[in-house]
Amino acid sequence: MSFPRPNGLTAAWLALVLITGISVYAAEFTPWRLVAVGAIMTIAAIKGLIILWGFMDAAAAPAGIRGYMIGWVIACAIMILAAYAIPIHLT
């Protein structure tokens, strides 16, 4: 396993900056809140995966920890989105 190359790290950083901008745009300018929050949490999960893979080099982590961390990133985003959406549908 080799450490991520500087070019790969820079690509990860640029991607993180770009999609952070998109999530702020979605939060501010998307008229449908549920769509906006869906976009915000999807982008949060993508950012989490980029940090895990690009910066933390999760590929070099023990397999169990790697699976747990990927699950954590995705589960947190789904949980926050679901907890946002469910009360809207109940009211």
Added chain:
Amino acid sequence: MPAVETDLHAGWQKPPGIWMFIAFDCGSFALFFMVFMVQRAAQLSLYDASARLLDFRLGLANTLLLITSSWLVALGNAAGRQGDLARTRQLLWAGFSVASGFAVIKGFEYAAKLSAGITAATNEFFTFYFALTGVHLLHYLIGLTTLGYLALRAGRITTPLDRVAYVRWLDGGALFWHMVDLLWVYLFAMLYLIGAR
């Protein structure tokens, strides 16, 4: 010396101990996120009105500072793995400097809230806001101190054996710093963005 060099450049794995800590810490934060969102569901209007009192531009600035700092630290970690500790030291100090802006902005944000009469006792949203960002700030301070220490140490490595030990500490310190960045991704989304308008 050749044996040490071989060890440094051989296939490697991040230290499992720090990964265990990160897994536990992230699990704890996931519970905090869940409690926040469940409580929010019970008082939607209060939480949304309170969230609108936060300035998302400050949260955005802090996000960009942490992302950039994480990138510089990752570059420093890569340079360390390649044995270029002078470059590691430069990049760690660069990461440290950029990351310091986070504390400045967070201090400004806390001061603005307190001067407006908003404290942790104002309502439940702000209890969570100060608690979650406060615990994160504690992680940030530990991470920043570690970065400073690693940057100082990088200039004092004299033997190949020291270098191997240093790179292991560098791996662990960098991982911790990236976790601070990772946790902020969710705090920014949950506190600043989903109730932004």
